[in-house]
Amino acid sequence: MPLVHISLRAGKPEAYRQAIFDGLYRAMHETFNVPEDDQFMAITEHDAVNFRYSSSYLGVSRGDDLVYIQITASNTRTVEQKKALFARIVELLGEDPGIRPQDVFVNIVEVAKENWSLGNGLAQYA
Known part of the structure; x- marks a missing residue:
């Protein structure tokens, strides 16, 4: 049951934002075995003055289309699953909505x- 927070610069159309949701869910479903209908995601848009990033940290050339993706998940996935998730996210978001691999930052x-x-004040997985 991942919880996903997505941050990006303001101004992208609804179809762009929906493509991010769809691509992330598909990547998690395929690589993290996230079940059908397990979608808990939010997008936060920021004005340029409130969205800071390094354009070259670790030799990655980032631009204004940078998207921060933070996924909170149970600690049950392998390193191989995480690597597969990162690669699949970049692939799918590259296809639609067309985000460059350098502009996909995942944590x-x-x-x-x-x-x-x-919900209901219960610890469903405990």
Whole structure:
């Protein structure tokens, strides 16, 4: 049950933002075995003055179409699954909405399964 926060510069059309949602869900479904209908994602848009990034850190040439993707997930995935997820996200977001690989910044935050409450005040996975 990943929880995904996406941050980008303001001004992209709805179809662009929906393509990000669709691509991320598909990548997680294919590589992280996320079940059907397990979609918990939010996009936050920022004015240029409130969106800072390095245009060259670690030799990656980033631009104004940079998208930050933070995925909070249970700590049950292997390193191979994480690498597959990163690659698949870049591939799918490159296809639609057309984001360059250099502009896809992904971070996974792992938590223990008992740290989730999906509603009703219950720890469903504990």
